[in-house]
Amino acid sequence: MSLRKIKQVDAIGEDKESGAIIVTIIDEMNWDNENNHLMLLQEKINNYLSFVESGEIQTSYPSSVNKKVDIKVVMQYEPSKNGITFLDKVKEIVLIAGIGFEYGVYSK
Numbered sequence: 446m447s448l449r450k451i452k453q454v455d456a457i458g459e460d461k462e463s464g465a466i467i468v469t470i471i472d473e474m475n476w477d478n479e480n481n482h483l484m485l486l487q488e489k490i491n492n493y494l495s496f497v498e499s500g501e502i503q504t505s506y507p508s509s510v511n512k513k514v515d516i517k518v519v520m521q522y523e524p525s526k527n528g529i530t531f532l533d534k535v536k537e538i539v540l541i542a543g544i545g546f547e548y549g550v551y552s553k
Contacts, residue, residue: 448472451488454496457506465513465545466506468493472520479525486528490516490535497544515545523550 447455448470456469470489474482493516496502502509516539524532532548539546 448474448482448485448489451485452492454493454505457502457509459508459512460515463513465515466502466509467515467517468497468502470516470518472518475522476525476528479527483528483531486518486531487535490518490539494539494542494544498542513545515547517546518548519551520548521551524548 447453454468455471456467458467458469459465460467470486470493472486474485476482496505497514497516502514518532536546536548
């Protein structure tokens with residue numbers, strides 16, 4: 446999966462503890478071209494929001510009906526300062542819509 450595959454849901458599953466449905470964005474890009482990275486990330490997040498808010502998630506993943514949904518961005522590289530600012534702003538907006546949002550760098 447890839448951040449470059451804008452219209453594709455990278456991963457979806459259920460959190461065993463909370464029961465929330467987690468839709469995951471896999472961000473494997475470095476931040477060398479920050480503007481391009483932010484644009485792709487914004488488009489991918491918008492597509493995930495559309496996937497959830499339109500109800501398409503319930504068709505694609507029936508066990509999501511009547512469950513909380515969280516969007517999780519899993520990154521390979523530490524985000525830039527502007528990347529963090531962007532992701533924090535997205536979190537504020539998405540939470541207002543009733544969707545959880547978190548991001549972090551995957552480490553083995």
